[in-house]
Amino acid sequence: MIWKERYKIGVEEVDRQHKELFNRLNDFLQVVRSEEDMEKKAAEIEKTLNFMGEYVVVHFDSEEEIQREYNYPDYEEHRQTHERFKQEIMEFKQEFEADKCNEELVMEFSGKLLTWLIHHVAGADQKIGEYVDNN
């Protein structure tokens, strides 16, 4: 299982969304890394990518709203990180649309995405939890 209890930040709504986000990432990775031919799995990759990409936006909006509510001091920096991440997903989507059978491209994006998301949730997002807890 990709989600781990230690990723929790102690804010119920954010933890619930993180869990859902990791579940969607899990579905995406399962499709990406299945043994099927790329021609066969391209449509499924696109579907799970869209599904995950949409949820990223919902989650980031909600997380930023909580930060504004608590006057989180690193709000702007955190928001910019979210924006860069959304931009990377969009750029990958465009590359993928143009070359749907390029398995290396999908593998490269997926590996980076996995590390990035864990780093963000296990690192930067934990600080939100600590701040909310103390305020």
Place this chain on the structure above:
Amino acid sequence: MQADYVNPIFKAANDVFNSMLQLEVSRGDLETNDNLVSTKEANISIGVTGDLNGSILFSFPEDMVLDIVEGMSGMEMKEIDTFVTSAMGELANIICGNALTTLNENNYNCDIVPPQVLIGKGQTVAMSTEQVLTINLETDIGEFDLNISIS
């Protein structure tokens, strides 16, 4: 001078391994070499530009990178493929990015170049110094090397 950049890089590696993988990193042997050459199977080279110039080469054993990516993804990794190297490349990128933040706070104005992956031992990376500093780092799931050629 050397401690100015070695300590932030080591601290960043320890912090990132700790928060992401729940692993402690401890320093083992430190040695100097004449060449910047990969010492293990999975290697990531990250260029540094600005006030400090050169390269940092992370050298990981195969078992260790497979373990790390399996731990993060919850999926079995049988070999070093593009997914594994990309996940590890981003990990090295994050470590160097964090080290750079500390260096910038210490008035070294630097930037990093996106990671390059090199598979296999004995791969050579261009050097910007006469000697390379190799730090052996130990964790519960294996040892890896940080080869630093920065001036």
